[in-house]
Amino acid sequence: MWEGLVKPVACLDHRHFNDVVDTKPQKESKKRKRRKKGPSPALVTGSNSKLGERTSGGADDVIDIESSEGEYYPHGATGQDQILQRNTSNGSESGVARTKRVHTPDSQPKPLFSMPPYLGKNLLRPDFSGGVEPIPVPCTNDVDSDPPPYLKEYITKSRYQGIPLGSNECSHPLLLRQAKACEGCVVHDPDDPSAPMSIHIPFERREDDFREDWLKERMYGRLPYDKYRRLVVGTDYNELVECNERCGCGEHCINKEMQKGLSTPIELYKTVNKGWAVRTLVAIPRGRFVIEYVGEMLTQDQAQRYGSYYDALKRSYLYDLDYPESKKTPDFTLDGFYASNVARFINHSCDPNLKIYRVYVETTYKWLSHIGMYAMRDIEPGEELSYDYNYGLHEPHDGHNLHAAGKLQARNLENDQENTSKHIICHCGAKNCRKWLWRPSHTVDDSEDD
Numbered sequence: 249m250w251e252g253l254v255k256p257v258a259c260l261d262h263r264h265f266n267d268v269v270d271t272k273p274q275k276e277s278k279k280r281k282r283r284k285k286g287p288s289p290a291l292v293t294g295s296n297s298k299l300g301e302r303t304s305g306g307a308d309d310v311i312d313i314e315s316s317e318g319e320y321y322p323h324g325a326t327g328q329d330q331i332l333q334r335n336t337s338n339g340s341e342s343g344v345a346r347t348k349r350v351h352t353p354d355s356q357p358k359p360l361f362s363m364p365p366y367l368g369k370n371l372l373r374p375d376f377s378g379g380v381e382p383i384p385v386p387c388t389n390d391v392d393s394d395p396p397p398y399l400k401e402y403i404t405k406s407r408y409q410g411i412p413l414g415s416n417e418c419s420h421p422l423l424l425r426q427a428k429a430c431e432g433c434v435v436h437d438p439d440d441p442s443a444p445m446s447i448h449i450p451f452e453r454r455e456d457d458f459r460e461d462w463l464k465e466r467m468y469g470r471l472p473y474d475k476y477r478r479l480v481v482g483t484d485y486n487e488l489v490e491c492n493e494r495c496g497c498g499e500h501c502i503n504k505e506m507q508k509g510l511s512t513p514i515e516l517y518k519t520v521n522k523g524w525a526v527r528t529l530v531a532i533p534r535g536r537f538v539i540e541y542v543g544e545m546l547t548q549d550q551a552q553r554y555g556s557y558y559d560a561l562k563r564s565y566l567y568d569l570d571y572p573e574s575k576k577t578p579d580f581t582l583d584g585f586y587a588s589n590v591a592r593f594i595n596h597s598c599d600p601n602l603k604i605y606r607v608y609v610e611t612t613y614k615w616l617s618h619i620g621m622y623a624m625r626d627i628e629p630g631e632e633l634s635y636d637y638n639y640g641l642h643e644p645h646d647g648h649n650l651h652a653a654g655k656l657q658a659r660n661l662e663n664d665q666e667n668t669s670k671h672i673i674c675h676c677g678a679k680n681c682r683k684w685l686w687r688p689s690h691t692v693d694d695s696e697d698d
């Protein structure tokens with residue numbers, strides 16, 4: 249079953265990197281064409297672990313060794329143990345050619361190293377996603393006898409009622425600002441305009457691109473990701489544009505990290521005082537995309553009604569896409585209660601390791617962006633994943649959430665001026681913990697915060 253999901257390609261399209269670092273793009277594009285005509289090589293991966301259902305072993309699987317920095321398996325691989333071999337005989341400068349491709353249909357794959365498939369002792373489900381994610385998401389509970397948490401439907405793409413994202417012919421007013429091909433993409437090979445080929449051309453050093461990257465260097469129109477699949481856009485920003493189908497650069501484009509989905513092994517597990525939580529099973533380098541927050545888009549009315557119900561459960565799964573601009577009455581709310589993915593179990597921390605970016609793909613309409621979660625620092629294997637829910641002690645908040653790309657909803661709690669029992673104490677354990685996940689502002693004693 250899993251073999252069908254294996255993508256038979258490397259995760260990086262090195263054309264992008266070469267372009268960005270000012271190699272000769274036109275020659276490179278010819279090389280790519282030549283390679284396409286050559287024999288179709290393949291590298292075999294294998295896996296051997298407790299969750300062995302997902303072994304790949306397909307003769308077409310290709311592992312990109314350049315991107316395996318600090319992690320066990322990259323995009324395109326589904327297994328837990330990988331056999332990787334460098335092609336030392338090929339002296340090409342291209343990273344693509346440095347992956348050795350071996351046909352071993354009958355040979356037994358030998359694991360290079362193994363990875364713990366989960367950290368908890370009591371495995372409840374080997375894959376909480378039920379096969380929907382590209383890699384399994386084990387669910388464990390070492391705390392009590394609770395079964396896996398309720399999630400009616402596991403989805404990996406948000407549902408926008410009546411707004412068919414991605415449709416070329418859609419005339420919905422919100423999609424009038426449909427995304428065009430990203431800057432830097434051309435539809436035809438510049439050498440041969442008739443060729444039905446799209447490539448990334450080198451980015452002009454645009455003087456008007458004042459954004460800065462992590463290292464405070466000017467972006468100058470660079471792609472938001474580097475060759476190690478890390479987001480390079482600085483934390484002062486909260487949005488980025490990925491290539492879309494109009495770019496025509498293909499599914500292996502470096503600028504489609506979020507669209508490729510979950511590639512980091514993570515585990516859903518039960519905590520003592522925060523309910524369910526998510527931790528990483530491998531080291532995650534800073535800037536790596538981890539997961540998208542997905543759900544169903546609600547109308548305002550629905551959000552109000554459902555919100556009261558979730559608040560009664562002291563669980564909020566409503567994500568306001570139009571925060572902080574529309575603080576009181578969000579029009580665009582993603583509901584992760586019934587249909588969502590494991591991102592809905594990621595808890596809040598006042599010292600988080602994930603940062604949320606709006607990722608535009610199908611449309612540049614702000615409130616229909618994807619909600620991408622990225623590592624904001626290097627994360628150790630076993631660390632709980634967390635982001636800042638942006639519940640200020642006083643809503644609307646002033647300081648820390650200026651660069652927020654939406655937030656988990658606390659609107660219904662805020663409206664309930666009487667019921668102070670709805671306070672939620674923060675158990676993130678950070679040194680700089682703000683003590684409360686949320687509490688009504690009328691109960692806040694300002695002196696406590698000094």
Ligand SMILES: C[S@@+](CC[C@H](N)C(=O)[O-])C[C@H]1O[C@@H](n2cnc3c(N)ncnc32)[C@H](O)[C@@H]1O
Nearest residue numbers: 522523524562563564592593595596674675676
């Ligand atoms: C989006 S859910 C996260 C998953 C949740 N732990 C669960 O079991 O479903 C948000 C809820 O988790 C709980 N939560 C998240 N972070 C917390 C924290 N730092 N301290 C206490 N409770 C937390 C709160 O009940 C909050 O309303």
